[in-house]
Each structure stands twice: as structure tokens, then as C-alpha cells.
Amino acid sequence: MDISLRVGLFSNAYRPLVSGVVNSIDLIRKELLRQHHVPFIYAPRVSGFHEQHAGVFRMPSLEVTRRVQYPLAIPCWPPTQCAIARSRLQVVHTHHPFVVGDLAWLWARRLGVPLIYTFHTQYEQYCHYVRLPQAPLKTLTRWAVSQFARRCDLIIAPSPAIRDLLSGYGIRTWTETLPNAIDLRHFALGRQRQRQNWGWPESAQVGLYAGRIGKEKNLEFMLRAFAPLALANPDAHFALVGDGPEVPNLKTLAHQLGIQKQVFFVGPVAYSEMPSYYAAADFFCISSVTEVKPLVVLEALASGLPVLAVAACGTQDTISHDHDGLLTPLELEAFQGGWRQMLQPQLRSRLSANARRTATDYSIESYTRKLVHLYTEARARV
16 A cells, blocks of 8 residues: 655646536545545635635635636745645645646755646647737747646656647656546436426437537537537537636527527536536537547546547547547538437447446546556655
8 A cells, every 4th residue: 555645736726616627636636535645735716715625725816817717826925835834745746837837846846856747738729818929829838838847757648649749849758648537426327317407308319518618619610510400400409518708609609500499508517416417418529629638528428428529639539439439520511420420319329338338447546546656656756
């Protein structure tokens, strides 16, 4: 059994914000505790939210822009520095390279402990939120991430494609592939129909998307692919769970396409309620090409939902075509063809059975044991 470790988890986002990174950090914290380790979290304050868990230290934050809806931490806050000093950390694990990431680097070097960085996000794909010339901004972003990665002792890549991406950046830091994980028990409801409270017709064949409603998620592409099917088949429906700056634009587009009655904009949903939405849908769909290893895909699989996805980094490392889902090129007709196939009950039934089997490879218990092993090896190398 590994010795008990005191681990600092640094992040620019944490509860009550909802994202794959936040969910991942929360799962890691809980499982580290269950496996008798001592995790500490250092993250920005969120206005109006009062922390209930011990070992979570908040630092002041600024609301820089409502377009992104993430508070920016002020890491130089003296009480935060004191809290880190008292924590007697043996491992520093950051989930972001900027702001709080720099704080993590400072304390890892001060304490003489390993700095570990999980590459969750292709930041250059989010540059459109900054109103500056995009080409040089993306180059600068890639350079900044690379510079931070080179200062780390270990990088965790959630997928083989991300490991290849880091290699393409010219990063030679020790890198290990460790796919994201979920609590499989949380999504074990089985196939259920809980639609009446949401206004979903019982006869509907519902494709579900869950996540941030942002430009980088390529949801306009999905709506345009769905539209001809919806117009030809009144039972075809599309549900989007989540919130973000693109909601008004997508609602307008749905009206323009004449499919507004078959598109459900559910809005933000508490993470504890998500299993009910997966259980009530017929399949999951995702067309983003910016993902690393999306937790929503793993959650869908664990819920028995086959996945329709654009073959891109993050999805093609998880989904096997015609086994637990369907993969298509980033082409409207191809994705539309995949959606049409997903409307066939027999196909969905076969893919669904395999989806649950695929999900068993992504348990948080196994993930955390492997993570602790990497922590221990990193300590031995420093």
C-alpha cells in the first residue's frame, strides 16, 4: 500500500462552477480521501458561494469578463500563502498552467517537491474570447503553455493524442498518459424515461449534448446537421444541457431553421442531476474538435448511451466506431448520416451494450491508484 501523501491540487476553477475540469478535480479529491491520502485544494473564490469542505482554501478573485464566467484568482493573497505553508505538501499538482499554475510552481520549488501538471485544455482553441488578432495570440498561447510545461517535473496527458500534441510542441518533459475517469456508480441508473417533467415527448428519439454552450464546442454545426432530419422526422429531438454565451445565437438559429419545437435548451443542471438526463436520452452527440478527454463522453458511455462524435482529439481516443458509438468526419452530411443511423433502435441497442463495457475502463478508483503511483515516482525523481 502506498504511504499517505499530502497533495496540493491547484486550479483556476472549482465548485460551484460546472465543467469537466472541476468535476475531475472534485472526484480526485474525494477518491484521494477514500484511499487515505490528504488532499488540499487551492482555488479562486466564487461570489456568493460558501465552502463546506475542509482542506479547500479560497483566494480572492476578480470577475474579468462575463463572457467566460470564470473568476480570476489573486494568488498573492497572504492568507493563501500561509495556508499553503501550513499544509506541508509532498506533491503539487496543478490543473492549469496560468495564474494559479504559477503559484503552484513557486511553492513546488520552495518546498522541493514535484510539480505535476495535467493538460486538460487546448488553450489556443479558446483565444476567440480575447479580442486580439487571433493568429499571433494563438502562437503566444502555445508558447506560454510550452514554457510552463518545461518547468514541470511530470505532465499527465489524458489521451494519446494529447501526448502527441505535447510532443509536437517540442516539450520533452516526462509525460505519462492517464485518461480521465468518472465515478461509474453515479451513472448506474440504467435506461429510464423521466421526460414528462421536462416536456420531452415519450415517443421522441433524443440526441443529448451536455457541456458548455460556447463557440469552441461547434454546436452550430450540430444544429445545422440535425435540421434536415428534424424537418423530415417529427420524433427526432435534440436536447442541450448547459449554459454559455452561445445560447442566444443557437436559439435564434433553431428558429431560423424551423426546428425550435424539436430543440430543447435545458439550461444549467446540477451535476447530481445529470444521470437522470443521460438515462432519459437515446444517444449522446458531440461535434467539438477542441476536447482533450471529455468527461461527458465517459459519463454517457457509463449511462449506456452510444455516442455520435466528430472524429477528433479526445473522442477518437475513446470511441470505437460501430462498437460503442459512431465517428464521422467534420462534414455536415457525414454527421447527419451518423445521426440518421442513431435513430435506428436496433443499432442503438447494440452500441449501448458495448458502451457500458467501454466505461468500465475509466473508474475513478483505478485512476487514483495510478495517479498516486505517479506521485510517488515523481517524488523519488526530485
